[in-house]
Every structure is written in C-alpha cells, then in structure tokens.
Amino acid sequence: MSNKLLTALFAAGFALLSSTASFAADEKQNLADFHVEMGGCENCHADGEPSADGAYEFEQCQSCHGALSEMDKVHQSHDGKLMCADCHAPHDTNVGDRPECSSCHDDGRTADKINKQ
Numbered sequence: 001m002s003n004k005l006l007t008a009l010f011a012a013g014f015a016l017l018s019s020t021a022s023f024a025a026d027e028k029q030n031l032a033d034f035h036v037e038m039g040g041c042e043n044c045h046a047d048g049e050p051s052a053d054g055a056y057e058f059e060q061c062q063s064c065h066g067a068l069s070e071m072d073k074v075h076q077s078h079d080g081k082l083m084c085a086d087c088h089a090p091h092d093t094n095v096g097d098r099p100e101c102s103s104c105h106d107d108g109r110t111a112d113k114i115n116k117q
C-alpha cells in the first residue's frame, strides 16, 4: 500500500471520529463524496476543477491506489486501455458498487471468472 493511501486512510479515520458520516458503511454515498472526506475536491482535481481529458484525475487515482498493472487480473486487462473513471465514475457510482462488464463486453464475462483464470 502506498504512503499516500495510508495517509488518506488515516485522514478518513479522523473524519469518521469527527462526524456522523460512516466510513465505507454508507452504501448510498457516491465515490466522489467518499473521497472528498479525505481532503476535498483537490484530491482528484487540480484547483478543484475537472480537467478536459481526465488525465490529471487518472494520475491522482494511481498516486494513491497504484497503477492498473499492479492490481488484480480485471484491472491488469485494461492497462493502457482505460482510465479508472471509465468504470468507477466518481460522481455516478456509489461506494460498494462493482462495475459491470456488460456495459462494454457482450460475451457474459464477469470479474470473478477473469480473476480466477
């Protein structure tokens, strides 16, 4: 786990202690708000403003979570093909959501099948 991820987890712990919002347990919270609790819009956006092509935001995801090539098989398969937000759109998906393969592939593949290969 990267130092930046550990720092963010630490900050999120304090956010939990100082508010009534629950960490990871609130299924209805979207990914953006969840990450805002760790340090604001600037965690992902330069000066809080979205970039035109999403490249800056993609770099921020990787600075905490690591690169696609360092993750499980589902993630590795998309290295160099997709950005995180193509599957985990921060403002449109919630904590606990699992991205569906069927939005892009129509052959019935699932994350579990690919990870077991």
Ligand code: HEC
Residues within 6 Å of the ligand: 031, 032, 033, 035, 036, 040, 041, 042, 043, 044, 045, 048, 050, 054, 057, 085, 086, 089, 090, 091, 092
């Ligand atoms: C986890 C990272 C993350 C955080 C935190 C985050 N955003 Fe975003 N935001 C994104 C990404 C990635 C996009 C690109 C569109 C997409 O794929 O959802 C985006 C898109 C946007 C857009 C473009 C319109 C849209 O919804 O697509 C606006 C405006 C925006 N963000 C504002 C904010 C503001 C204001 C905050 C803080 C309250 C914030 N964002 C927090 C990642 C984040």
Ligand code: HEC
Residues within 6 Å of the ligand: 061, 062, 065, 066, 067, 068, 072, 074, 075, 078, 082, 083, 084, 085, 086, 087, 088, 098, 099, 100, 111, 115
């Ligand atoms: C092709 C779609 C796709 C892309 C692109 C993608 N993910 Fe995922 N992600 C998934 C799926 C599906 C899961 C749940 C199954 C799994 O973990 O394999 C997941 C799970 C996760 C989890 C939760 C793991 C857990 O503990 O449950 C995190 C964190 C995550 N992704 C981060 C990222 C980051 C950061 C990126 C970009 C570097 C990224 N993902 C890109 C599809 C994607």
Ligand code: HEC
Residues within 6 Å of the ligand: 004, 005, 008, 009, 012, 024, 031, 035, 038, 043, 044, 057, 058, 060, 061, 062, 064, 065, 084, 085, 088, 090, 094, 095, 096, 097
């Ligand atoms: C400042 C560090 C930081 C940045 C930047 C960041 N994350 Fe996270 N993210 C975390 C931490 C900490 C967690 C909670 C622990 C975990 O699940 O790994 C988390 C959790 C997640 C999860 C799992 C949520 C769940 O369902 O439990 C996903 C998916 C995710 N992040 C995607 C992204 C994406 C996509 C981006 C970029 C748009 C991003 N993150 C940027 C630190 C960060």
Ligand code: HEC
Residues within 6 Å of the ligand: 074, 077, 078, 081, 082, 086, 087, 099, 100, 101, 102, 103, 104, 105, 109, 110, 111, 114
């Ligand atoms: C946002 C669209 C998108 C989503 C969602 C998505 N993929 Fe992909 N996937 C792609 C693209 C684009 C490629 C690259 C295709 C190429 O290179 O021809 C790819 C390639 C792959 C590959 C390697 C090449 C192949 O076709 O065998 C695997 C394996 C894969 N995806 C599995 C999955 C799984 C499993 C899921 C669901 C967890 C998933 N994908 C979700 C867009 C997506």
